[in-house]
Amino acid sequence: MTTLTGHHHISMLTKDGKKNHDFYTHILGLRRVKMTVNQDTPTMYHLFYGDLTGSPGTELTFFEMPIAGRTTRGTNAITRIGLFVRSYESLHYWKKRFENHDVQHGEITTYAGxxxxxxxxxxxxxxxxLNLNSNEIPAHWQPFENNTIKREHTILGMGTTEITVKSLSSTIDLLTTIFGYTICSQSHTQALLQHEQGNAYGEIKLIEQDGPTERPGRGSIHHLALRIESEEALRELNEQLLAYGLHTSGVIDRYYFHSLYVRDHNHILFEIATDSPGFTVDSSIEELGTRLDLPPFLEPRRKEIEAALTPLD
Structure with missing residues (x-):
C-alpha cells in the first residue's frame, strides 16, 4: 500500500473566469498563482488560487466553461470544501466580511468537530x-499576505473535504485499503477519515445518501487531488489501483506535477499528484499568476490559444 500525504488541490467548474477571479482574490484574498489552460481542452482557462506559491494543500482550481448550466445537487459527488483559518475570532471576522460583500453564509456552528x-x-x-484552533500550520504552507485581508485572518489552506456517496463502504475501502487513510469515526451513514491520525489537513468526510446522482454545472466540484511524494510512488500506486480492479488514466505529465486519475465505485474522481516540480518551474515567485503560462507542448499554439480566451484583468 502506498501512503498518500494529504490534499494536493481541488478542482471546480466556473462559468465566468473574470467573476471567479474577482471572488477568490478580492473577497477571499487568495493569490492567483497560475493562469493556464486545461491541457486536454486548451481553449479553456485553468485558474489556480492558493498561498504565496500555490503549495500543495492550498490550491483551489477552476476550469472556465462559459456554457456551464446550473448544478443539480445530488449524491455521488464531492459536495463541500473546508478551508482553515487561524482562530474562532477569524470566523467572526469572515462572517462580518461576508455580510459586507453580500456573500451567502450561515451562522457560526460546528462541522467535523x-x-x-x-x-x-x-x-x-x-x-x-474551519477554526484551526492554534494548531500548527503545515511547514510547507506559505500564507499569502495582502492588503485585502487582515494578516491574522488569512485563509490558510484546505481542511475537511466532504464527499456524498450512495455506498459508504466502497469509498471507505478504497481510502483505507489503497490510499492508506485511517477511520477516525464512523456511524451508519457517515465516516471521517484522515491520511494521518490527528492531522485534519488531509481529512475526508463521507456521507451516505441515496437518490439521484448530482448533475454537474457551474459551482460543482470536478475532482479531489491527493498528494504523493514522487513519480516513482505514483507509478507504484497505479499498479496497485489496477490490481484492485479500477481503471486509471495512467501517469500523466502535467508539467507542474505528475498525476493519475481514477474513479471509485461511486464514480468519485480522484487525482493523485506529485508536489514537484511546482508552479515556479516557469515563473518567479513574484510573477506567479500574472501572465498566461503554457506547458512547453502547448507553447507553439500560444497565439491560437490566447485568441480563444477572454482576458481576465
Missing part, C-alpha cells in the same frame, strides 16, 4: 471555514 462558518461563492459552490 470544529468551529465552522458555512458559505457559498457566487455560483453556489459550498464551502466551510
Amino acid at each position: 470544529k468551529d465552522a462558518l458555512h458559505f457559498e461563492d457566487h455560483e453556489g459552490l459550498r464551502m466551510v471555514l
